[in-house]
Amino acid sequence: MxxxxxxxxxxxxxxxxxxxxxxxxxxxxxxxxxxxxxxxxxxxxxxxxxxxxMQIEVPxxxxxxxxxQQAAGEKSSTIRQRVEKAYQLQLDRQGKTNSRLGVKEIDQHCALDSASENLLTQAISRLNLSARAYHRILKVARTIADLAGVKKITNQHIAEAIQYRKLDKQ
Ligand SMILES: [Zn+2]
Structure with missing residues (x-):
């Protein structure tokens, strides 16, 4: 609280x-x-x-x-559908949203292949991130994969999730 x-x-x-x-x-x-x-x-x-x-700089x-940009962008009803689908996917898989996963559950549901693992390990040491930031990146990467409807987290998802730790890098 x-x-x-x-x-x-x-x-x-x-x-x-x-x-x-x-x-x-x-x-x-x-x-x-x-x-x-x-x-x-x-x-x-x-x-x-x-x-x-997520920490993002918004110019x-x-x-x-x-x-x-509003006229050219994706319709919000389309985005809503994608978000609802990802939400349901999370509930079906683990009974809660990704943001509420505990450390053990993260191990279980956010498993990485060796390329993604390497990328994340490098980022952690280069950006001097904490264990907590490490778990946040995994959960955000899981969500990015869910939004894309992809079962396995790839290094692209990890790379995108690292981008969202903007303020850690400064
Ligand atoms: Zn100023």
Whole structure:
């Protein structure tokens, strides 16, 4: 419960990646120094980041672009169908969603082939990730595979899941 409150407070703060909040904005308004940014991000604790499944940087998009992309993108009803299918798949396989899997269940349901295992081991040591982050990556990779309707997790799924640990890498 305490964790949840901490995460909520963090999420509020985390809408900004630098003190001014304009880092990466197309307007180029941000003049924060790398030092200031590092100090700002240092306030987010590692153990707290570990508890967040996916960390993605979302660049600001000018409104016109947003409208264009909406017209060209996949229909949300199609996406909904895919998500519902993946959800059901998880319940049928293990009686719960991937995010609720315990460590033993992860071993059982998120088994990797040697190529994926190598990729993940390398990423863990290169990015200096914790055991908890390791398990988060496995669960997210399992979900990516489920969304694709694929039984076995491949190194592509692992690679994508590693991408979602964006803040660990900084
Ligand atoms: Zn800034």
């Amino acid at each position: 305490n964790d949840l409150r901490e995460i909520r407070a963090y999420c509020k703060k985390a809408t900004q990646l630098c003190p001014c909040g304009y880092l990466g904005h197309p307007s180029g308004k941000c003049h924060c120094t790398p030092d200031q940014i590092a100090r700002y991000r240092g306030r987010i604790s590692g153990p707290l980041l570990d508890r967040i499944d 600001a998009v000018p409104q016109q672009e947003l409208m264009k």
